[in-house]
Amino acid sequence: MGKLTIAIDGHASTGKSSIAKKLAKSLGYLYINSGSMYRAVTLYAIENNLLELIDLDINKFIKKLKENKIYFKKNENKSISEIYLNKKNIENEIKSLRVSQKVSLIAAVPEIRKEMVKLQRNIDRTKGVVMDGRDIGSVVFPDADIKLFLTASPDIRAKRRHNEMINDGETVNFEDVLENILVRDDLDTTRKDSPLIIEKDAVVIDNSYLSIEDQLAKILALINQKIKL
Ligand code: CDP
Numbered sequence: 001m002g003k004l005t006i007a008i009d010g011h012a013s014t015g016k017s018s019i020a021k022k023l024a025k026s027l028g029y030l031y032i033n034s035g036s037m038y039r040a041v042t043l044y045a046i047e048n049n050l051l052e053l054i055d056l057d058i059n060k061f062i063k064k065l066k067e068n069k070i071y072f073k074k075n076e077n078k079s080i081s082e083i084y085l086n087k088k089n090i091e092n093e094i095k096s097l098r099v100s101q102k103v104s105l106i107a108a109v110p111e112i113r114k115e116m117v118k119l120q121r122n123i124d125r126t127k128g129v130v131m132d133g134r135d136i137g138s139v140v141f142p143d144a145d146i147k148l149f150l151t152a153s154p155d156i157r158a159k160r161r162h163n164e165m166i167n168d169g170e171t172v173n174f175e176d177v178l179e180n181i182l183v184r185d186d187l188d189t190t191r192k193d194s195p196l197i198i199e200k201d202a203v204v205i206d207n208s209y210l211s212i213e214d215q216l217a218k219i220l221a222l223i224n225q226k227i228k229l
Pocket of ligand 1 (some may be wrong): 134
């Protein structure tokens with residue numbers, strides 16, 4: 001079997017990107033965080049006062065969006081890919097609560113999803129790819145070799161995300177982080193276009209009480225099983 005396409009979907013703040021990064025590193029694959037692309041669009045809309053335009057004239061917004069470049073570039077020190085908007089590394093900025101509070105509304109807009117899915121499908125998969133998000137196994141790569149669905153209790157997810165934000169120097173309340181996670185889960189699972197669902201052929205992992213190492217071992221075992229088939 002050649003290089004695999006691995007799709008990791010799941011609820012908000014389930015540590016998809018942490019596990020996806022480690023997995024990609026251990027396999028020597030490319031890692032793409034599709035959520036950061038929706039976050040980049042959100043940051044662009046906030047910074048250019050274009051949130052209203054999305055409601056008023058979505059085609060005009062898409063035209064403006066296309067004048068910008070959203071892309072990933074490898075950070076040679078960390079050997080992982082990071083997201084850029086017009087030559088600016090926005091990896092940290094997109095994680096802020098002001099972006100998190102708008103991103104799921106923006107990600108529910110079909111015209112925006114269409115553009116992002118196009119970019120995601122353009123990625124070179126020949127060297128193997130791990131991509132995480134909400135619709136990777138269902139819409140972006142329904143032919144993925146491995147589909148994982150990550151979940152964990154909301155409280156544990158909020159604690160992890162809150163700690164991460166505090167460590168990044170952001171001043172945030174635990175309650176606001178929890179609220180944001182619950183609202184995003186609701187928007188992501190109930191939207192009409194590409195909602196978050198558990199694919200029939202996905203393996204569900206509840207990582208409430210699993211360490212990253214445990215998860216990695218579990219996923220690598222699944223991959224080995226698949227390669228032997
Ligand atoms: O906070 P977390 O890492 O869980 O989320 P993310 O992966 O950064 O994604 C942020 C938001 O983008 C999600 O809540 C979804 O609304 C949206 N998203 C999506 O609609 N489809 C994807 N493939 C990835 C993210």
